[in-house]
Amino acid sequence: MVHKGKKEKILSKVIVVTSGKGGVGKTTTSAAFAAGLALRGHKTVVIDFDVGLRNLDLVMGCERRVVFDFINVINGDANLSQALIRDKRIENLYIFPTSQTRDKDALKREGVDKVMDQLRREFEFVICDSPAGIEHGAMTALYHADSAIIVTNPEVSSVRDSDRIIGILAAKSRRAERREKPVEEHLLLTRYSPERVKRGEMLSVDDVKDILSVPLLGIIPESETVLKASNTGVPVILDPQSPAGRAYDDAVARFLGEQREMRFMLPERRRLFGGLFGRAAS
């Protein structure tokens, strides 16, 4: 990766946040990454591909502003600018919510292609928040990807599912179909607990890295602040007190080509969470 300056115009990049397994932190990661990229001055949109189980809007705190959605745009009932929600806190950040329809195949190939082409023209980064599983929604989310962030917990079922998804990326993405340069893969280890790793109760960073053989983008420590962030609808990266937020900030910087040393790999001696308990819930 090359370092890209803030104002430098770059080609649009589509990033899928995927995992196979549910509940590992895809939406949290999508929200944090989108916010992190936008904070660095990149015009970014984050799309919810989880049709029927919309949640990105809640995590981003814009659930009451959803009027039109992805499916409305695909069906031509609304245009893109009507459906995109501009974030009130961060400049350059847009949220593209999905629909609550129960029709599983509402994400029609041609419709999605058209929307993605349009988004590529308007945004530097297009972040696709994939649903869990390997069904239609997940396949559609990863299809257009240039990069993939594979969100993995240090736990057997998550690692196995990530391995499946890595295989699918290599075989079923548009880049694979067109025999282009493969999708760039990044491993993001979430809900990591150095204390438990030290006690031999949890797979270590090195274990997961070796098993999946995907370059490590970051380690997000298990943190109470992640729940607090979703409770309040604020991407965790905006909380400077949060270890997870700081770890996401590191990961975004690395994604953009910056060199940052890995943190949160070893148990903290200082009282890292100490300051948080004293803070009143807002």
Add this chain to the structure above:
Amino acid sequence: MSLFDFFFPKKTSSASIARERLQIVLAHERVGGRGGADFLPLLQKELLAVVAKYIPVKDDMIHVTLGKAGTASVLEINIEMPTEQRGIKMKAATA
């Protein structure tokens, strides 16, 4: 890492059991899955057809796996012999 290993021997920790189980299950599942090697089931089928012309072998007597040895991928083909129970083992390294 080595300090942890000293105080918490890997053999007894649940994390090391997890790692071993994952390595085994994924080595098996990657056949025909990862790295675009989805030709493996077909290769297995065609190999079986060729071998079956000369030796009476059944479907489950031929095993094709794609593993790793250092930086190289290793394509391992195991064919079980029916009566003498002798194995023919072929190993080929791919890029």
